Amino acid sequence: MTVRLAVTGATGRMGRELIAEAADRDDVSVVLAVNRDPDVEAVDGVAVEDAADFGDLLAAREAEAVVDFTGPESSVAYVEAAADAGVPAVVGTTGFDDGQLDALREASEAVPVLKAANFARGVQALLDVVGDAVANLPGYDVELVETHHNAKRDAPSGTAKSILREVEDARGVGDDRRVHGREGEAPREDGDIGVHALRAGDVTGEHEVLVAGNHEEVRLTHRAESRGVFAAGAVDAAAWLSQQESGWYDFGDVLEGPQ
Incomplete structure:
Protein backbone atom coordinates (compact mmCIF):
# COMPACT_ATOMS: atom_id res chain seq x y z
CA MET A 1 0.00 0.00 0.00
CA THR A 2 1.27 3.46 -0.91
CA VAL A 3 0.22 6.30 1.41
CA ARG A 4 -0.65 9.51 -0.39
CA LEU A 5 1.04 12.49 1.29
CA ALA A 6 0.47 16.23 1.22
CA VAL A 7 3.52 18.36 2.13
CA THR A 8 3.15 21.96 3.28
CA GLY A 9 5.92 24.55 3.11
CA ALA A 10 7.22 22.59 0.14
CA THR A 11 9.98 25.02 -0.82
CA GLY A 12 11.39 25.33 2.72
CA ARG A 13 14.27 23.34 4.16
CA MET A 14 12.14 20.58 5.63
CA GLY A 15 9.60 20.60 2.83
CA ARG A 16 12.33 19.78 0.35
CA GLU A 17 13.72 17.07 2.63
CA LEU A 18 10.29 15.48 2.97
CA ILE A 19 9.74 15.39 -0.77
CA ALA A 20 13.20 13.90 -1.33
CA GLU A 21 12.63 11.28 1.37
CA ALA A 22 9.29 10.24 -0.11
CA ALA A 23 10.84 9.94 -3.57
CA ASP A 24 13.23 7.28 -2.25
CA ARG A 25 10.48 5.10 -0.78
CA ASP A 26 7.89 2.71 -2.13
CA ASP A 27 5.40 2.99 0.74
CA VAL A 28 4.55 6.69 0.26
CA SER A 29 4.12 9.20 -2.54
CA VAL A 30 3.68 12.97 -2.50
CA VAL A 31 0.43 13.78 -4.29
CA LEU A 32 0.25 17.41 -3.14
CA ALA A 33 2.87 20.03 -2.28
CA VAL A 34 1.89 23.58 -1.36
CA ASN A 35 3.56 26.81 -0.33
CA ARG A 36 2.11 30.15 0.74
CA ASP A 37 4.34 31.94 -1.76
CA PRO A 38 4.61 29.50 -4.67
CA ASP A 39 7.50 31.21 -6.46
CA VAL A 40 9.04 27.79 -7.15
CA GLU A 41 7.11 25.70 -9.65
CA ALA A 42 8.40 22.29 -8.58
CA VAL A 43 10.62 20.50 -6.05
CA ASP A 44 12.24 17.25 -7.20
CA GLY A 45 9.65 16.93 -9.93
CA VAL A 46 6.66 17.54 -7.63
CA ALA A 47 4.55 20.55 -8.62
CA VAL A 48 4.24 23.23 -5.94
CA GLU A 49 0.77 24.74 -5.69
CA ASP A 50 -0.82 27.68 -3.92
CA ALA A 51 -1.54 27.06 -0.23
CA ALA A 52 -4.67 29.20 -0.56
CA ASP A 53 -6.27 26.21 -2.32
CA PHE A 54 -5.05 23.67 0.24
CA GLY A 55 -8.42 22.46 1.49
CA ASP A 56 -9.86 21.85 -1.98
CA LEU A 57 -6.63 20.23 -3.18
CA LEU A 58 -6.59 17.79 -0.26
CA ALA A 59 -9.91 16.39 -1.40
CA ALA A 60 -9.11 16.50 -5.10
CA ARG A 61 -5.81 14.61 -4.65
CA GLU A 62 -7.26 12.15 -2.13
CA ALA A 63 -4.42 12.81 0.32
CA GLU A 64 -4.18 10.36 3.22
CA ALA A 65 -1.84 12.34 5.49
CA VAL A 66 -0.49 15.88 5.76
CA VAL A 67 3.06 16.58 6.91
CA ASP A 68 3.72 20.11 8.18
CA PHE A 69 6.97 21.84 9.18
CA THR A 70 6.08 25.49 8.65
CA GLY A 71 5.33 28.02 11.40
CA PRO A 72 2.86 28.08 14.30
CA GLU A 73 0.20 30.25 12.65
CA SER A 74 0.32 28.55 9.26
CA SER A 75 0.55 25.12 10.84
CA VAL A 76 -2.70 25.64 12.75
CA ALA A 77 -4.42 26.74 9.54
CA TYR A 78 -3.13 23.70 7.64
CA VAL A 79 -4.18 21.28 10.37
CA GLU A 80 -7.65 22.83 10.65
CA ALA A 81 -8.04 22.45 6.88
CA ALA A 82 -6.89 18.84 7.14
CA ALA A 83 -9.43 18.19 9.90
CA ASP A 84 -12.20 19.67 7.75
CA ALA A 85 -11.14 17.35 4.91
CA GLY A 86 -10.84 14.30 7.19
CA VAL A 87 -7.10 13.92 6.61
CA PRO A 88 -4.64 12.96 9.40
CA ALA A 89 -1.88 15.49 10.13
CA VAL A 90 1.73 15.14 11.25
CA VAL A 91 3.12 18.34 12.79
CA GLY A 92 6.83 18.99 13.23
CA THR A 93 6.45 22.73 13.73
CA THR A 94 7.51 24.11 17.13
CA GLY A 95 7.01 27.40 18.97
CA PHE A 96 3.23 27.17 19.48
CA ASP A 97 1.54 29.23 22.17
CA ASP A 98 -1.16 27.73 24.40
CA GLY A 99 -4.02 28.88 22.19
CA GLN A 100 -2.45 27.36 19.10
CA LEU A 101 -1.86 24.07 20.89
CA ASP A 102 -5.50 24.07 21.94
CA ALA A 103 -6.49 24.50 18.29
CA LEU A 104 -4.37 21.50 17.29
CA ARG A 105 -5.88 19.39 20.05
CA GLU A 106 -9.35 20.40 18.95
CA ALA A 107 -8.53 19.22 15.42
CA SER A 108 -7.43 15.86 16.87
CA GLU A 109 -11.05 15.25 17.91
CA ALA A 110 -11.90 14.96 14.21
CA VAL A 111 -8.76 13.34 12.75
CA PRO A 112 -5.53 11.78 14.02
CA VAL A 113 -2.98 14.51 14.82
CA LEU A 114 0.62 13.65 15.67
CA LYS A 115 2.73 16.46 17.05
CA ALA A 116 6.40 16.00 17.86
CA ALA A 117 9.27 18.39 18.49
CA ASN A 118 11.73 15.95 16.94
CA PHE A 119 11.41 12.97 14.60
CA ALA A 120 14.88 11.49 15.13
CA GLU A 225 23.99 15.53 11.00
CA SER A 226 21.28 15.87 8.36
CA ARG A 227 17.68 17.06 8.18
CA GLY A 228 17.04 13.82 6.35
CA VAL A 229 16.91 12.16 9.78
CA PHE A 230 13.86 14.24 10.68
CA ALA A 231 12.26 13.77 7.28
CA ALA A 232 12.58 9.99 7.48
CA GLY A 233 10.95 9.94 10.91
CA ALA A 234 8.16 12.28 9.85
CA VAL A 235 7.35 10.17 6.79
CA ASP A 236 7.34 7.06 8.98
CA ALA A 237 4.93 8.89 11.27
CA ALA A 238 2.65 9.89 8.39
CA ALA A 239 2.45 6.35 7.04
CA TRP A 240 1.62 5.07 10.53
CA LEU A 241 -0.86 7.83 11.34
CA SER A 242 -2.86 7.22 8.19
CA GLN A 243 -4.02 3.95 9.77
CA GLN A 244 -5.00 5.35 13.18
CA GLU A 245 -8.22 6.57 14.72
CA SER A 246 -8.72 10.27 15.48
CA GLY A 247 -6.83 11.41 18.57
CA TRP A 248 -3.61 13.00 19.83
CA TYR A 249 -0.31 11.18 19.19
CA ASP A 250 3.43 11.71 19.48
CA PHE A 251 6.46 10.13 17.80
CA GLY A 252 6.93 7.70 20.67
CA ASP A 253 3.60 6.11 19.70
CA VAL A 254 4.99 5.39 16.23
CA LEU A 255 8.11 3.72 17.57
CA GLU A 256 6.12 1.65 20.05
CA GLY A 257 3.61 0.50 17.41
CA PRO A 258 4.06 -2.23 14.78
CA GLN A 259 6.73 -1.31 12.23
Missing part, protein backbone atom coordinates in the same frame (compact mmCIF):
# COMPACT_ATOMS: atom_id res chain seq x y z
CA ARG A 121 14.79 8.02 16.63
CA GLY A 122 17.92 8.85 18.62
CA VAL A 123 16.18 11.78 20.31
CA GLN A 124 13.38 9.47 21.39
CA ALA A 125 16.01 7.17 22.90
CA LEU A 126 17.50 10.17 24.73
CA LEU A 127 14.08 11.12 26.11
CA ASP A 128 13.65 7.55 27.32
CA VAL A 129 16.85 7.59 29.42
CA VAL A 130 17.42 11.17 30.56
CA GLY A 131 14.86 11.00 33.36
CA ASP A 132 16.43 7.85 34.79
CA ALA A 133 19.89 9.41 34.66
CA VAL A 134 18.74 12.48 36.58
CA ALA A 135 16.70 10.45 39.08
CA ASN A 136 19.68 8.19 39.80
CA LEU A 137 21.91 11.19 40.54
CA PRO A 138 19.97 13.22 43.13
CA GLY A 139 21.57 16.50 44.06
CA TYR A 140 23.71 16.65 40.95
CA ASP A 141 23.58 19.81 38.83
CA VAL A 142 21.77 19.67 35.49
CA GLU A 143 22.50 21.89 32.50
CA LEU A 144 21.13 21.63 28.98
CA VAL A 145 22.79 23.14 25.89
CA GLU A 146 21.12 23.08 22.48
CA THR A 147 22.54 24.35 19.20
CA HIS A 148 20.71 25.05 15.94
CA HIS A 149 21.18 26.95 12.68
CA ASN A 150 21.00 30.71 12.68
CA ALA A 151 17.53 30.84 11.09
CA LYS A 152 15.73 28.93 13.85
CA ARG A 153 13.14 31.18 15.45
CA ASP A 154 12.13 29.59 18.74
CA ALA A 155 14.41 29.19 21.73
CA PRO A 156 14.78 26.93 23.55
CA SER A 157 14.00 24.40 20.84
CA GLY A 158 10.95 22.20 21.09
CA THR A 159 13.23 19.21 21.63
CA ALA A 160 15.00 21.01 24.48
CA LYS A 161 11.64 21.67 26.12
CA SER A 162 10.77 17.96 25.84
CA ILE A 163 14.07 17.05 27.49
CA LEU A 164 13.51 19.63 30.23
CA ARG A 165 10.09 18.18 31.02
CA GLU A 166 11.69 14.75 31.50
CA VAL A 167 14.29 16.27 33.84
CA GLU A 168 11.65 18.19 35.79
CA ASP A 169 9.43 15.13 36.13
CA ALA A 170 12.39 13.15 37.48
CA ARG A 171 13.16 15.90 40.00
CA GLY A 172 9.53 16.56 40.89
CA VAL A 173 9.81 20.27 40.09
CA GLY A 174 8.17 22.71 37.71
CA ASP A 175 9.57 24.88 34.94
CA ASP A 176 10.20 27.69 37.41
CA ARG A 177 13.58 26.09 38.17
CA ARG A 178 14.86 26.78 34.66
CA VAL A 179 17.62 29.39 34.40
CA HIS A 180 18.06 30.65 30.84
CA GLY A 181 21.67 31.68 30.35
CA ARG A 182 23.61 33.65 32.90
CA GLU A 183 24.95 37.17 33.03
CA GLY A 184 26.66 39.26 35.66
CA GLU A 185 26.33 38.17 39.27
CA ALA A 186 24.48 34.88 38.82
CA PRO A 187 25.61 32.18 41.27
CA ARG A 188 24.07 28.77 40.73
CA GLU A 189 21.44 27.78 43.28
CA ASP A 190 20.66 24.21 44.31
CA GLY A 191 18.04 22.74 42.01
CA ASP A 192 18.61 25.15 39.14
CA ILE A 193 18.30 23.65 35.68
CA GLY A 194 20.46 25.64 33.31
CA VAL A 195 19.23 26.15 29.74
CA HIS A 196 21.41 27.54 26.97
CA ALA A 197 20.35 28.05 23.33
CA LEU A 198 23.04 28.59 20.69
CA ARG A 199 22.23 29.74 17.14
CA ALA A 200 25.00 29.67 14.55
CA GLY A 201 25.75 28.73 10.97
CA ASP A 202 23.87 25.81 9.49
CA VAL A 203 23.96 23.43 12.49
CA THR A 204 21.14 20.91 12.00
CA GLY A 205 20.56 20.22 15.68
CA GLU A 206 22.49 19.22 18.79
CA HIS A 207 21.27 18.67 22.36
CA GLU A 208 23.48 17.87 25.35
CA VAL A 209 22.41 17.24 28.93
CA LEU A 210 25.18 17.60 31.53
CA VAL A 211 24.63 16.02 34.95
CA ALA A 212 27.52 16.83 37.28
CA GLY A 213 28.41 16.42 40.94
CA ASN A 214 30.54 14.44 43.39
CA HIS A 215 33.64 14.99 41.20
CA GLU A 216 32.06 13.27 38.20
CA GLU A 217 29.86 14.09 35.24
CA VAL A 218 27.52 12.35 32.83
CA ARG A 219 26.86 13.80 29.38
CA LEU A 220 23.97 12.64 27.21
CA THR A 221 24.23 14.01 23.68
CA HIS A 222 22.26 13.73 20.47
CA ARG A 223 23.59 15.26 17.27
CA ALA A 224 21.67 15.26 13.98
